[in-house]
Amino acid sequence: AVVRLRTSMKARNYAFRDPVILRIIDHPHPLKGTKYRVYPTYDFACAVEDHEQGVSHILRSMEFTARVDVQGEVFDAMGWARPIAIQFGRLSMEGTPLSKRKINPLIRSGVVKGWDDPRLATLRGLWRRGVHPEAVRRLILDIGPSKANALITWELLSSYNRKVVDPLANRYFYVPRPKLLVVRSSPEVEAVKLKLHPSFPERGWRELKVKSRAGVAEVYVDSQDLEALSSRKFRLMGLFNVQVEGEEEGVAYARYVGDELIDPKVQWVPAKHYVKLRLLRPGRLLSDGEVDERSLSEEEGVGEEACASLKPGTLVQFERVGFARVDLVEEGFVQAVFTHR
Structure with a gap:
């Protein structure tokens, strides 16, 4: 059995044609058991609740447009002032x-x-x-x-x-797929200082401890960069220029070839002063309506030592990689979530 709101069966709005506002249901309710037999439908319940809560404006998506007339009629029948209903696209x-x-x-x-x-x-x-x-x-x-x-x-x-x-995120070095690069004939370099943000020098500097000794400097570089630049000179950003000479037992070797500014430039991390860094890369969860179980990947790499002092929630830019948000910081380990390039 039902209770209907008397309107007109000739209404152009199909939902307004003597709509059901109460149902008599004898089946036990999953939460209330057999305590009640009469239950309100959506339109009646919404109208009563909006009135009781003093709602003045209703904002909802377009699929509820047909319900405006029904709920407004309930307000009129009860002698209540109608709230303003605004529909918008989803x-x-x-x-x-x-x-x-x-x-x-x-x-x-x-x-x-x-x-x-x-x-x-x-x-x-x-x-x-x-x-x-x-x-x-x-x-x-x-x-x-x-x-x-x-x-x-x-x-x-x-x-x-x-x-x-972009103006908020300080810059840091993160190296995915790290491979050890031994640079021979390098100048003696204890450390280099790089700006936290190129546009805001007042923020200060970060320090990367190179500690080259006896003409040898050791750094980590992305193995894909080393492969792509195996026959070219390139610059370790903020440090010096190198030329790869070969690889032996998983270690790449290069020689120092000057300090002038050249392209291309690659980011690097000191081999003895770094933190392990995991970068979560979120992709599209749904592909053609189906869940892509590979839509969240994990990338292991190394970050410069200064990353260990970051707080969870900090927005950063990993140079040549992209923007990210620090997700977790533990001793010697940082996890960040990739945002976009």
């Missing part, structure tokens, strides 16, 4: 769900690690990924309260975020 994010109804099962099944999983576009997930709240604010204001649905791409969000975090 936002969707490329490659990840926004609906709690879709995210909850992913969390319960362990597909994602929680509401702050960096593959999610929840506010907690975005912040863990290194997306600044101001970037989200600017993007939403630019999109505006349109009635048309909008698809946000990660590239679009990244472009907004880059403008916000």
Whole structure:
């Protein structure tokens, strides 16, 4: 049995044609058992709750447009002032769900690690990924309260975020896929100082302890860089220029070839003064509507010693790699989440 709200069966809005507002159900309720027999439907319950809570404005997506007439009629029948209802188009994010109804099962099944999983576009997930709240604010204001649905791409969000975090993020060296590079005939270098941020010298400097001895300096360099530059001179950023001469038993050897500024430049980390660094790289959680179990990868590398003093939540830029947010700091170990280039 049901109770209907008397309106008109000729209404153009199908939802307004004598809508059901109460149901009589004898089956036991999963939480209340047999205590009640009459239950309100969505429209009646929303109208009563909005009135009881003093709601003045209702903001919701376009699929609820048909419910405005029904809930407004309940307000009129009860002698209450109608709140203002505003409908807007839904936002969707490329490659990840926004609906709690879709995210909850992913969390319960362990597909994602929680509401702050960096593959999610929840506010907690975005912040863990290194997306600044101001970037989200600017993007939403630019999109505006349109009635048309909008698809946000990660590239679009990244472009907004880059403008916000670039002046905030200090620079550090991180070397993925590290390989030991022994530089011969190098000058005696105890340490080099590099700016924390090229545009803000007042922030100070960071120090990388090279401690070259007897014409030999040892550093870690990305093995892919060494392979790509095996026949070229290149510059170790802020240090000096080298030319790779060969490799033996997994160790690369190079010679010092000057100090003039040249390209290309590669980042490096002192071989005896570093921290282990793991970089989480979140990708698109959904591919063609299916969960991609490889959408969160882990990359092991080494970072300069100064990374050990960073606090969780700090936004940084790993030079030649990209922006990241520090996720975890332990003795001799740092974990960060890659944001974007």
